[in-house]
Amino acid sequence: MSELILHHYPASPFAEKIRLMLGYRQLPWRSVHIPVVMPKPDLIALTGGYRRTPVAQVGADIYCDTALIARLLERLQPSPSLYPTDQAASANLLAQWADTSLFSAAVAYAFQPAGLQAMFGHLSPEQIAGFIEDRKEMRKGGTSQRMSLDQAWGALLNALPWLESQLAGGDSQPSYFCGPAATIADFAIYHPLWFIRRAGPLGALLDPYPHLNAWYARMSEFGHGPGEAMSSQDALAIARNATPVVLAQVDLRQVDGCAVGDQVTVSATDYGTDPVLGELVMSGVDEIVVRRQDERAGTLQVHFPRVGYRLAKQA
Numbered sequence: 001m002s003e004l005i006l007h008h009y010p011a012s013p014f015a016e017k018i019r020l021m022l023g024y025r026q027l028p029w030r031s032v033h034i035p036v037v038m039p040k041p042d043l044i045a046l047t048g049g050y051r052r053t054p055v056a057q058v059g060a061d062i063y064c065d066t067a068l069i070a071r072l073l074e075r076l077q078p079s080p081s082l083y084p085t086d087q088a089a090s091a092n093l094l095a096q097w098a099d100t101s102l103f104s105a106a107v108a109y110a111f112q113p114a115g116l117q118a119m120f121g122h123l124s125p126e127q128i129a130g131f132i133e134d135r136k137e138m139r140k141g142g143t144s145q146r147m148s149l150d151q152a153w154g155a156l157l158n159a160l161p162w163l164e165s166q167l168a169g170g171d172s173q174p175s176y177f178c179g180p181a182a183t184i185a186d187f188a189i190y191h192p193l194w195f196i197r198r199a200g201p202l203g204a205l206l207d208p209y210p211h212l213n214a215w216y217a218r219m220s221e222f223g224h225g226p227g228e229a230m231s232s233q234d235a236l237a238i239a240r241n242a243t244p245v246v247l248a249q250v251d252l253r254q255v256d257g258c259a260v261g262d263q264v265t266v267s268a269t270d271y272g273t274d275p276v277l278g279e280l281v282m283s284g285v286d287e288i289v290v291r292r293q294d295e296r297a298g299t300l301q302v303h304f305p306r307v308g309y310r311l312a313k314q315a
């Protein structure tokens with residue numbers, strides 16, 4: 001099997017979620033650094049339009065969104081599982097909440113002037129303005145708007161005591177959010193807090209929560225595992241020389257009116273909604289896959305989770 005390649009940049013919280021999972025599983029991986037803002041020509045050659053970070057690649061199969069990348073890692077190495085069946089609702093719903101509400105609050109909170117200074121102090125004013133403009137553009141056409149500071153702060157002051165209290169957990173004192181072992185929920189809660197901690201003095205918001213900080217330290221110890229650098233050119237060559245995997249024939253046309261074989265677009269609904277055009281080759285309960293051609297990357301299959309994405313049939 002082809003090696004696992006992660007397309008990412010160091011400052012991305014969602015990439016940190018996946019890097020930490022790679023460390024937890026001790027999976028070997030290759031690391032391709034992508035630009036922080038558009039344009040991202042080599043990444044787009046692989047995805048067909050999806051621009052968010054991170055993206056995973058195995059040969060000619062491209063996996064968008066960390067909800068799906070996390071399940072890919074589980075398939076590649078099923079043990080230890082991050083999806084305990086007896087905690088399915090708790091772990092998955094907590095993870096969904098953390099990846100959306102908690103993450104949005106963390107970003108709006110961390111992007112106060114003191115946080116921007118800590119994270120971007122080394123950049124020129126033009127670079128910072130370019131970053132802000134890029135993210136504004138990225139939200140156009142999506143359902144998710146940037147939270148105001150008071151909303152974000154309020155949401156965090158509300159949620160952090162919940163997190164602390166669950167870890168304090170009376171007599172049982174669980175090591176992780178859903179029990180004695182880490183689950184998908186832990187990794188999803190970790191990355192927004194990682195982002196707040198990078199925001200210089202604003203990180204002090206997390207100080208009053210000893211159980212949360214002890215959990216955070218345990219999580220950090222997983223590290224990132226053996227990730228070896230690769231160029232984006234080499235990643236494109238790997239895609240070009242590989243054949244996409246054979247997929248199960250799943251066709252859930254009653255859900256969205258799109259059938260396997262149709263030309264469709266797939267777009268995120270919240271932000272970064274750039275559509276990816278291709279032939280629908282799998283339409284499952286939790287995964288949508290389109291096949292597309294690219295001049296430089298050859299024939300590819302691009303995979304998305306279903307939740308948070310919209311399928312539209314093309315004439």
Ligand SMILES: N[C@@H](CCC(=O)N[C@@H](CS)C(=O)NCC(=O)O)C(=O)O
Pocket residue numbers: 012013014015036037038051052053054064065066067099138272
């Ligand atoms: N739901 C997506 C969200 C990913 C996301 O928002 N990533 C941020 C970086 S942490 C992003 O794409 N920012 C814009 C960019 O990198 O171009 C996922 O789970 O992968």
